[in-house]
Structures are given as C-alpha cells and as structure tokens.
Amino acid sequence: MKLGEGVEAAIHCAAMLAGVEGNSTMSGAAMAEAFGLSPSYLLKHLNQLTTAGILESVSGPAGGYRLARPAERITLLDIVLAVEGREPAFRCGEIRQRGPVKLDAKAYVKPCGINAAMLKAERAYRAALAEAKLSDIVADFMNHADPRTVAASCAFVERHQRPQKVQQPSKRER
Amino acid sequence: MKLGEGVEAAIHCAAMLAGVEGNSTMSGAAMAEAFGLSPSYLLKHLNQLTTAGILESVSGPAGGYRLARPAERITLLDIVLAVEGREPAFRCGEIRQRGPVKLDAKAYVKPCGINAAMLKAERAYRAALAEAKLSDIVADFMNHADPRTVAASCAFVERHQRPQKVQQPSKRER
DNA sequence: GTAGTGTTACTCGGATAAATATTGTCCGAGTGACATCGG
DNA sequence: CCGATGTCACTCGGACAATATTTATCCGAGTAACACTAC
DSSP: OOOOOHHHHHHHHHHHTTOOOOTOOHHHHHHHHHHOHHHHHHHHHHHHHHHHHHSSEEOSOEEEEEEESSOOOOOOOOHHHHOOOOSSSOOOOOOOGGSSSOOOGGGGGGGOOHHHHHHHHHHHHHHHHHOOOOHHHHHHHHHHOHHOOOOOOHHHHHHHOOOOSSSSSSTTTT | OOOHHHHHHHHHHHHHTTOOOOBBBBBBHHHHHHHOOOHHHHHHHOOOOOOOHHHHEEOSSOOEEEEESSGGGHHHHHHHHHHHOSSSSSSOOOOSSSSSOOOOGGOOOOHHHHHHHHHHHHHHHHHHHHBBHHHHHHHHHHHHOOOOHHHHHHHHHHHHOOOOSSSOOTTTOO
C-alpha cells in the first residue's frame, strides 16, 4: 500500500501543463527544474502519461509536452493508473486452493469473499479519484492558494512555454 | 499502488482463526500448511498482527495464535494497516517548494490541493475497508461458499486447533 | 531579396546501472508437556 | 499410587540473505530551427 514518488510528480506536471495555452508545449527539463527533480527520470513518467494518451509529445527544438485533451476530461485516476499500472492493488492469489486439501475446481467457482471486499474498497478509492478532475485541481489552486505562489507559477509557465509553428504564418508574433 | 502478498495471507489466517473456539490456538505452521506458504515467512506477518494487537500468541508446545478480540470487532482495515503500515499511500513530498522559485514559508501554509484530493480518496478506501468486519467475511463464507469447501475448512480447524490448559481441570474433557 | 539546402542544437525515447523495499530463510530464546525418579 | 523434577520437543521472535521492484542515469534516434549558399 504505497504509491510511487512518481505519481506526485506526474500530477504536478499535468497541472502545470494545464496552464499552457493553445497547442504550446513545455519541455520535460523545464518541469524537472520547476520541481527540483532529476530530468531524466521525470521523462520516464511523462512517457508513461504519453503512452496512456494523457499527454502528447513533440520532438525537436521548441518541443515538449502538452495535454492530449482538455483538463476537464482528465482525472486523477487517469494519471494514477497510467503511472502505477491498471491492475488492482490487491491480487487474489487464490491461496485457499494452494493447501493440501485439494478439491475439484467446481468447488471454487464462487469468488473469494475476501477478494470481493478488497476490490469493493478499491472501487471506492478509484471512484473518488475519478471525481477529481484536473481542471478542479487547477481552479482550486488559482482561487485558494497564496496569490504570490499563483503568480510565480503563472510566470514560470509563461517563461517556459514554447509556441508551436502553426500553418498561419503570423508575422508579428513575438 | 500495489499491496504486498502478505496481506492476503494475513486476512486468510485471521478468518481461519475466527473459527477456533474459546481460547484455543492454532500454530503458524498449521496455517502455512493450509495455504501452501512458507512457514517462516508467514510468522513474520502474524507477528505484525500480534504487535498491532489483533492476535495473541502463546509460546511453547500446544502454542499458537488466537484472535485478541471477537471477530465482530476486527475489520479488514485493521489487518491491512497492521501489515502494510499506517501511513497513507500517497505522501506529499511538497515538490512544489523544491524548485528554484523560493518563496517564504508563509506562502505554503495552505495544504497542497493535490495532496488533499489523494488523501480524500484514500479515506474513502479506508472507510470501505473499515466497514468489512471479519465476522462478515466468515459468515459470508459459511453461508454462500461451496458446502464441501466449508466442511473441509471446518475439519482442518478442528484437527489443528490446540485447546489451552485452563484453571478448571475438567476430567472428562476429550 | 528569396528559395533551397546542409548543419546543428535541442527534444524525447528506450536501454542500462544503482538503490531500496519486499520476500524468503535461518537460528536462538522461551515455555509448557512429558517421562523419569523418588517418596 | 502420587508428587516433584529434569529433560525435551515445540512454539514464537528477531537477525540474516535473495529476489523483485523502484529509482536514477546515460546515450542514441529524430526533428525542426538556423545559417549559409546560390540564384
């Protein structure tokens, strides 16, 4: 019953990416710097999010990551499952069948009651996580956190986000 | 997000101990045999349950383990916390403070919203586990499982439980 | 001045090592049952 | 025959390795920007 440290980093990065505008990106190195993490290791987790379809990555100069869909449609459950794996935490090893008392398989068609109880609890856990949308996290941060923290975060995003080349070659885009 | 394998063993053992009568005990070796587990390793988990006050252990010949209180007052949460540890699965490392943007501590009095959401989910998880009493698990097994499995389990308990010496020396006790 | 082209610097991605936690094993301390011995 | 006593076998408990998982690092593939050259 222990979540990896990468989950925290992944959520923070996703929340930060929710602040970049349009289809701009932010490099993994910038986010690693923002949170004082090892850049190479953070990429590993960001890659997991990309594989899960939560983030999009673009290579090359001015590349980086961006949300693959609006923050309203990303939940904490999505992120946790992407980083920690989709299988449930409690895996019933059916140890009740492993003893010397061997009955035929028909005696074990009923699922183990212990397993059922554990899975029920985990469903509650996941349901609570599915309620928490990334946009809610960001909104709560914007409204209730210390204003200076909010300002600092927004400034960091503004400073490090990289606009992507678009088809329309707007001349006076700084 | 992965529970150790010992949790399953601990719960099964507790459920089996709920079947022993009075203050009789059952040895760890017997339970290890029942589930096909390594005896020495199972003792480690049983010891955790004993430390947590869920089980009582008696040494010497005819020794073993027994529930420290009635099964109605033991929940799956008690067992899971005893084996996996009491601290929450998600530990906020406050990585938001680790970046180069150093604000004074007064800016971080508000708890991290991400941490709050994760802890809320975990509270739901623990609440669901606290609802599941060990007596319910046993009753469900007795009533809804395959009768032959129930019979086999009861026979195993009858065969391996060790009555404790009591003050009253009843002569005709078989 | 403009288009084409080669170089370059920057990005992510996966393969590779170190650190840590979990799982498994072993041996020792303690204790009550049992057999033996004495009354 | 009954009780005291010494031995012993069986129990749990904690210390010690092996394995698996997590964490951290490095180097390579790919790509778009940039500079340069030719027209």
